[in-house]
Amino acid sequence: MKELRGNMRLVGALVVIAFVALSAWFALTVFEQGSIWASSSRNTRLRQTSAQRGDIIDRDGVVLATTQNGERVYLANNSARRALAAVVGDDAGMSGTGVESYYSAQLLDISDSLLERLSALFNGKQRKGSSVELTIDARLTAAIAGQFPSGYRGSVCVLNYKTGEVLAMVSLPSYDPSNPADAEDTAYLNRCLQGLYTPGSVFKLVTLCSALEHDSNVINQSFSCAGTWNYEGGSIVCAGKTAHGTVNLESALSKSCNVAFGKLAYQLGLTRMRETAETLGFNENMKLGDFVIYNSQFPTSQQNASDLVWSGIGQSTVLVTPMHMTMITASIANGGAMIRPWMVKRIASVTGAITHSGGAKSYRQVMSAQTASTIARYMRSAVQSGTARKAAISGYTVCGKTGSAETSDDKSVETNSWFTGFIQDSAHPYAVSVVIEQGGAGSGLATELARKALSASIEYIG
């Protein structure tokens, strides 16, 4: 009997501990994620509540969305309103990623304090939800959208790489949040967060990072480029079959030499490439807090040499979101520390109580500071003397990398035009990524737009 009691005490204690742990876990999860769950566009309660939605405000205090006489009102300027639709969303919840949807629980305060709700019940006033203040600059966003080459689709993200503040997200085609039902195909998508694009040559930054991190001698290595390279089972060609001759890593990046990077990926092997890519956030469900991004993808296994070689130049099955690409560029600019991008500065209730305030937070160190500065130097020479010359802004040091990503096997579709880069200046720490769908080879369109976006950032934000 004594032994029985001892055993029962042990098992009973285990059960009770498990039970208490489960309860605590439950409470913590709900406490942390409850409002995110409640904000889901599938929550029908949000349409039933009598509360008035709170305001959405940009970093300068411009009111992007407010409620007047029961109607949701967005910016008066037509093009600015459309430009900000990807960020702000709409109260019908057509865009699931917009602040209107993602923060609807806070905008409506559906689970606010009992006291406030009781007082609302007694004084008969309509409750008003919290206001959400963003790090986004509305003028900058509208300016970038205005500069976007007309007739094209794509996206632009601008980040402050020191603090992680998201300054602008443009996704085109856009739609009118005042009339959300009338929209072009795929307009509800925020391409910055949800657009999974083949990165093409901008991915060479990752291949370069992998090489520098894994092999200290690679920096002295030179590659011979005859414009095309036949490896076992296939061949890789440089743009326009240009023979770059003998190149080192720096000139390979600034000239965007496919052969050199194909060889580099081949000598690194898939395991090391994958390790670096995953350190940088590929194949990872990144938990950023203020918004959700789709998972970028890097192949986890290879069928043949082609997969590896083409992955090295960002083709094959590699996919990336523009926001993630900007994060990678930002970590190069920021000495190898990946910063967590954030968008919500402050959430304040009607009474002025601040229920949430954002701030700079490091995501993790993704490469050594030395690697980061080497890549930055190579990117600078790409702007000074390589493929990214159109990104140069006089008076500032711009570093960048162009890309043109093939999305079809037979070249029947124009390539996507990419640019990612940053200003090397601690007073203007801005990183940008531009994708222009079917923008054509040479990536001139994307590079020019990136320059305009960076100049506008300097102009509007300072």
Next chain:
Amino acid sequence: MSKIEKMRKALMRTNTRLLLTAVMAFQCISMVLLAFRTNPIDTQALLLAAAMPVLTGLTVGLLGKLWPLDRAILILSLLLASIGIITLTAIARSPITPRTHAIYAAAGLFAMCVGIMMMRSIRDWRRFMLPLAFICIVMLVSPWIIGQEKNGARNWISIIPNQLTIQPSEFMKPVLIVVLAAGLSNRPRFVRCLPVLAFAALCCGILLSEKDLGALLLYFLTTVFMYYAATSNALLTLAGLGMGCGAAVIAYHAFEYVRDRIAIWQNPWTDPEKTGYQLIQSLIAIGSGGLFGMGLGLGSPRNVPLYHSDFIFASISEEFGLICAVCVLAVYVLIILRGLMTAMNARTSFHSLTAFGIVVLLGLQTMLIVGGNTKLLPLTGVTLPLVSYGGSSLVSTFFSIGMLLGISSMNAEDETKDIDQLALKEELAL
């Protein structure tokens, strides 16, 4: 009886009286609130506002007078059952649901009394082991012959078609525990355990064939834990748990519905309209409730399929809020702790093991369904004991609680006898 002993008892009586008063007040106030929610006034709710506290008070008073049972377990069980009735009144589509549930609860109280009396009157349970095991197997097999499939599991049989259906796996839980306790009592050697273990394995096999994963898991874990407590054979217990894990892996590869469950649990958002719908709506309901809840009857938990049975915890979280939901879990912990004390104090290993089995089953079942509702564990279709809508589960759980109470009353009597004897010895010594 010593003076200190008397004072301790008096203090306990005051405590239980306080607890009882609080529970009765909670029942009355909640139901009155719900009655005046609608226009015209919900007479059924008003009736329940009077009936529930009265019945609670009477049950506790009467049973407490008859037998010296553990009143805390009794009152807390009644509290849970009334939370079930109140929540159902607040959220159900038609008033028939809470009415039926209240009738089941009354039947449950009756079953509880039967449980107390059976536990107190039957001394030699070993005689009943074989017939009980036989009944258990027959009942578990019965859905195969006269059964119905509900929510993907074939675990129902209908007594009166379309009116009274019961779930044998629920009713057989106390039977399983009693058979195991009888077979494992008095520290048997491994060979002597084999028949009951084979019986438990057979039960699990039948449940697997009926796709009743929740019950299967509960039967299995209860058996393993009772085996360990009875024999202290850690090696074989771990081997049993390992076998269970192995079986789970095999089941994962062999059965598509197991894979589906796991996939939904890992990420319900991939298919929010179909397979993930239930879980997502549950999370949304819990999230909408926030800390203090939407208010009794003010939420809309009906968006969650099975909001009244498997997902009632999500409904409670939405209506009452996170803080109250955690308090409900605390009530379970209290019942479990008191139940464990009862198990420790029991005089024979059979009674000890029975009480232990009941408590462990109750704890595991609550964990499974609460974890399932909140995406912490994969969802298995079991009820929240004493709270969820469903006659089989409610009556069977009340019966188990009755057995537990019966054991606690016998413990108290034995204790009194001990004290009397001690006093007699002291007198003789003088």
